[in-house]
Amino acid sequence: MEIPAINLKAIVLVHWLLTVWGCMSLLPVSFAWGNFTVLAVGVWAIAQRDSVDAVLMFLMGMAVTVLTDIVHFGIFYPLLELSNENRSRFSAGMAILSLLLKPASCFFVYQMYRERGGDYNVNFGFPSVSRNREAYQSIDQQDESSGPANPFNQAQDTKPAARTY
Numbered sequence: 001m002e003i004p005a006i007n008l009k010a011i012v013l014v015h016w017l018l019t020v021w022g023c024m025s026l027l028p029v030s031f032a033w034g035n036f037t038v039l040a041v042g043v044w045a046i047a048q049r050d051s052v053d054a055v056l057m058f059l060m061g062m063a064v065t066v067l068t069d070i071v072h073f074g075i076f077y078p079l080l081e082l083s084n085e086n087r088s089r090f091s092a093g094m095a096i097l098s099l100l101l102k103p104a105s106c107f108f109v110y111q112m113y114r115e116r117g118g119d120y121n122v123n124f125g126f127p128s129v130s131r132n133r134e135a136y137q138s139i140d141q142q143d144e145s146s147g148p149a150n151p152f153n154q155a156q157d158t159k160p161a162a163r164t165y
Contacts, residue, residue, distance in 0.1 A: 006108045008055075012042040015098055015105065022095030025088040031072045031095070038065050055113045062106050069099045 019035040038061035045054035077092065 008042065008046050008109070008112055011105045011108060012039055012046065014101065015039060015042075018094050018098035018101070022091055022098055025085075025091030027072060027076055027091065027095060031069070031076075034065055034068050035098075038062060050116065052113065052116050052118045055109060055116055056118060059106060059109045059113055062102055062109060066099065066102045066106075069095070069102070073099070 015035070016039050019032070019039065022035075023032045038058065041054065041061050042058045045051065045058045048054050073096070
């Protein structure tokens with residue numbers, strides 16, 4: 001089964017829109033700062049198409065904001081329930097939708113990281129495709145054409161040359 005290719009621009013745009021809508025009500029400024037900072041790193045990852053570091057930082061930032069968003073909702077959601085306005089419910093709904101989409105976005109950003117040459121392998125115990133190591137030569141094997149091992153590249157039957165100082 002082939003994983004669909006999702007554009008990094010679409011991921012950043014969707015999370016930006018949901019974060020803007022999520023910040024319309026009672027969520028604190030730290031929610032906005034954290035999410036918009038990570039989205040700025042996402043813009044950096046878009047601008048530098050071949051940068052592995054930018055995508056990795058965006059991926060790690062998205063993973064951290066999942067945790068910080070959970071903390072923000074744990075602390076501030078009871079305050080949102082006290083307010084019975086439609087704006088507060090819409091804002092909370094969009095912020096929760098953003099939180100629910102972040103694990104899927106992290107998965108797609110990780111695929112982009114692998115496409116750009118990142119080699120951080122996450123193994124959860126499932127069988128996966130590994131790199132082909134058949135082309136590597138073992139250090140225990142020697143070429144037959146090289147003869148006996150001679151680490152200093154000297155002739156066997158001759159005396160070492162006198163050193164001139």
